[in-house]
Structure formats: C-alpha cells, structure tokens
Amino acid sequence: MKLLEPLQFGKRILKNRVFMAPLVRARSDSGRAPTDIVGTYYAQRASAGLIITEGTHVSPWSATRTHASGQHTDAQTAAWGRVVTSVHQAGGTIFQQLYHVGRRALRSALPNNGLPLAPSPIRSIDGILTDGELEPFPLPRALETHEVAGIVDDFRFASRRAAQAxxxxxxxxxxxxxxxxxFLRDGSNVRTDAYGGSLENRARLLLEVVDAAIAELGAAGVGIRLAPHFRADGISDTDILGAFTYVVKELERRGIAYIHLLEGTTHDENPFIPLYKRIVHKRAAGVGPGPLPGDPFYAPITRSLFSGVLILNGGYSRESAEQVLSDGLADAVAFGRLYISNPDLPERFRLNAPLVDADTSTYFTNGSRGYTDYPSLAEQQSAETL
Incomplete structure (x- = not known):
C-alpha cells in the first residue's frame, strides 16, 4: 500500500505517507501556551509520517479565538518544547505551522484593542464565533512599508523559537x-510600494518569510502551505494561476523541504480527485503534465515544477489518497478531520478498519472531551470485548 510506504524526507526517512494536517483546536491557556493535554493529543497521533501542528500565531498582532496557540513568548516556547518531547518519545516527527492572520484578526484579541494589520485597508467578509456570537473582522490598517520588515522578523523569531522547542x-x-x-493576491493588495503592484512585489513578503525561516533552520527544515483555491473570505486574484506558478518556481529555487497544497474550497470530497486521471492520461499520451484548458489543477502543475516533497490535502479518503500517490501526483497526503477522531489513522488504513466520526461540537471547547478521549483501534476493540 503506497500510503504506508516509507518516504525520503531530506536526510530522514518518514515511516509512512499519512500526514496529519494542521487543525486549530484551541486548547492553549490564556497566554496562548499549549496545555499539557496538547502534548498528549499529538503524542497519540505520533504514528503519522509527519505531524504538522495547528496554526500558531507569530505575533500578538495575529490573534483570533481564545485559547488558540502562539509562538512568540518564552512561556509558549517552553510549553511547545514539552509537546515536542512527548511526540519524539512516541516516535513521531513534528513540524510547527506558523502564521500571521493579518486582516482576519479579532479586534477584541489585539493589544490595546488595535486594528488588524493588512497589506491594504480592505475588510475580510468573514468573522469568528466568540461567546456564541459572530464577531466580524474589522476594517484593517494598512502596514507602512517600514513595518513589513517587522512581520518578516516575527516569522524569523518564531522559527528560531520552534528550533529551540x-x-x-x-x-x-x-x-x-x-x-x-x-499580500500575494491583487484583490486584497492594492499597494503601490515594493510590496504591491507587480506579481514579484506582491510575492515579496512570502519569499522573504521563507528566506528568514531557511536562515534559521536550513531549507530542509522549512515547508509551506499554499491554497490557490481559497475564496472563503472574499480574497481574490485576477491571475492566481500565474501567481501560484511564479511562487512555486521560486520555492523550487530555494530547495525547501515540501509544498503542502490545500485543494478545493469546501469540507466535502475533493472535487478534483475524479479528474486527476485525465491529467495522468494526458501525460501518458505525451502531451505534458500541465492542466487541461479551464481545469484548475494545481497538483500536476506543482509536480512538474517542484522537486521537493509534495503533500496534498483536501477531503481525501483512504482510496483516493492511495490513487493520487500511485499515479505519482503527490508524495504524501495530509488528513485533517479524520485525525481528530482516529488517532491511529495509519493502522486503521492498514487494516481497512472502520473510521470514527468526530464530534464537531467539541472542536474548540478547550477540554479533553473530543480531543484526547478518542480511542485507538486496539483500545476500541478491547472495550467492545468487555
């Protein structure tokens, strides 16, 4: 089974190609440091080929729901160190996802009730439920040109802290x-300075952040998640294919460890999976690996431009994940919701065992229920025989 085959990952070999996708579960304390059950949660899932943590804020100016995690204080770094130790002791490999939410920050969570930071003063159309009510994202403040270097440093120092942890x-x-x-998309970035206008300028922040992380960890310790299909908050671009292609070429030049591609726009089965066969057939016919006209297939584009590890994520099942790996369209598949309620997902895939459905009401409740109380298959079968 391709999903369960080892994978060369830089100088290390991962035990399988079943990766755990980032899942914000809001189990940190009031200071955004992960609590003890976070270490238990990730250690339970250490049989994944690679764990990618929940998105972790790199700055107090990147703040969303209460109890979401951060990586910008000593207390947070120390707590993450305990999480990493738990995962390593369980035989796992773990990367930390770092992010800055920009205009999608909640004003109620920002220092001095300040305004969110963004490339341009354009509001996100979405919001976050707080205390049972939707708190909309406010109109953000455009970053001054000289402030952008500080954002890069936020990622630099968070990367350094991740290494320390x-x-x-x-x-x-x-x-x-x-x-x-x-910053990358022209629908949210209407700047006229060195970080706006041309595609090269709009991609500058992304590449400067990647370069800062490489300087701290080396290229083999850096991956990136891209989501060219994302439209949920009204973000848009007049040529996202061109922007994406440019970015992937630049990432290839830097030799980073992987690209983690989030496909689709919903939580349903990935709409592109049934169509990948057309790409494979086209390649076999000698036409080339690129997409058919009108088909937004970013996986084969990435595969043709990027020599590092390619991870796909987006509603995959055991069967569809096995298919894209067998077809050579990816090196690994990351699973999100399935990992919430199936901590031993690779073993369940190996045995083709039934999967447990997650309790969505517990996603952000800041407790052990619906977090660390899902049993492994062996524990489940043992309980059933009693």
Missing amino acids: GFDGVEIMGGGGFLIDQ
Whole structure:
C-alpha cells in the first residue's frame, strides 16, 4: 500500500505517507501556551509520517479565538518544547505551522484593542464565533512599508523559537486568506510600494518569510502551505494561476523541504480527485503534465515544477489518497478531520478498519472531551470485548 510506504524526507526517512494536517483546536491557556493535554493529543497521533501542528500565531498582532496557540513568548516556547518531547518519545516527527492572520484578526484579541494589520485597508467578509456570537473582522490598517520588515522578523523569531522547542521544522502558512496570502493576491493588495503592484512585489513578503525561516533552520527544515483555491473570505486574484506558478518556481529555487497544497474550497470530497486521471492520461499520451484548458489543477502543475516533497490535502479518503500517490501526483497526503477522531489513522488504513466520526461540537471547547478521549483501534476493540 503506497500510503504506508516509507518516504525520503531530506536526510530522514518518514515511516509512512499519512500526514496529519494542521487543525486549530484551541486548547492553549490564556497566554496562548499549549496545555499539557496538547502534548498528549499529538503524542497519540505520533504514528503519522509527519505531524504538522495547528496554526500558531507569530505575533500578538495575529490573534483570533481564545485559547488558540502562539509562538512568540518564552512561556509558549517552553510549553511547545514539552509537546515536542512527548511526540519524539512516541516516535513521531513534528513540524510547527506558523502564521500571521493579518486582516482576519479579532479586534477584541489585539493589544490595546488595535486594528488588524493588512497589506491594504480592505475588510475580510468573514468573522469568528466568540461567546456564541459572530464577531466580524474589522476594517484593517494598512502596514507602512517600514513595518513589513517587522512581520518578516516575527516569522524569523518564531522559527528560531520552534528550533529551540525542538521541532523538526516549520511550515509557513502561505495560503488560507491569511497575511501572506493577502499580500500575494491583487484583490486584497492594492499597494503601490515594493510590496504591491507587480506579481514579484506582491510575492515579496512570502519569499522573504521563507528566506528568514531557511536562515534559521536550513531549507530542509522549512515547508509551506499554499491554497490557490481559497475564496472563503472574499480574497481574490485576477491571475492566481500565474501567481501560484511564479511562487512555486521560486520555492523550487530555494530547495525547501515540501509544498503542502490545500485543494478545493469546501469540507466535502475533493472535487478534483475524479479528474486527476485525465491529467495522468494526458501525460501518458505525451502531451505534458500541465492542466487541461479551464481545469484548475494545481497538483500536476506543482509536480512538474517542484522537486521537493509534495503533500496534498483536501477531503481525501483512504482510496483516493492511495490513487493520487500511485499515479505519482503527490508524495504524501495530509488528513485533517479524520485525525481528530482516529488517532491511529495509519493502522486503521492498514487494516481497512472502520473510521470514527468526530464530534464537531467539541472542536474548540478547550477540554479533553473530543480531543484526547478518542480511542485507538486496539483500545476500541478491547472495550467492545468487555
């Protein structure tokens, strides 16, 4: 089974290609430091080929729901160190996802009730539930040109802290409508300075952040998540294919460890999976690996331009993940919701065992229920025989 085959990952070999995707679960304390159950949670899932943590704020100016995690204080770094130790003792490999939410910050969570930071004063159309009510994202403040270097430093110092905590590497969140994505897209970036206008300028922040992380960890310790299909908060671009292609070429030139590609726009089964066969057939016919006209297939584009590890994520099942790996369209598949309620997902895949559905009401409740109380298959079968 391709999913369960080892994977060469820089100088290390990962035990399988079943990766754990980032999942914000809001189990940190009031200072955004992970609590003890966070270490238990990730250690339970250490059989994954690679764990990528929940998105972790790199700055107090990147703040969303209460109890979301951070990596910008000594207390946070120390607490993450305990998490990493738990995962390593369980035989796992773990990268920390770092992000700055930009215009998607909540004003109620920012220092001195300040305004969110963004490339341009353009509001996100979404919001976050706080105390049972939707708190909308406010109109953000455009960063001054001289302030952008401070954002790069936020990622630099967070990467340094991740290394101090013992993480095996970091994943830069370059998609999802967050700050780096906001700079990249011309629908949210109408600047006229060195970080706006041309594609090269709009991609500058992304590449400077990646370079800062490489300087701290080396290219083999840096990955990035991209989400060219993301539209959830009204973010847009007049040529996202051109922007994405440029970014992937630049990432290839830097030799980073991996690109983690989030596909689709919903939580449903990935809409591109049934169509990948067309790409494979086209390649086999000698036409080339690129997409068919009108088909937004970023996986084969990335595969043709990037020689590092390619991770796909987006509603995959055991069967569809096995298919894209067998077809050579990716090196690994990351699973999100399935890992919430199936801590031993690789073993369940190996045995083709039934999967447990997650209790969505516990996603952000800051307790052990629906977090660390999902049993492994062996524990589940033992309980059933009693």
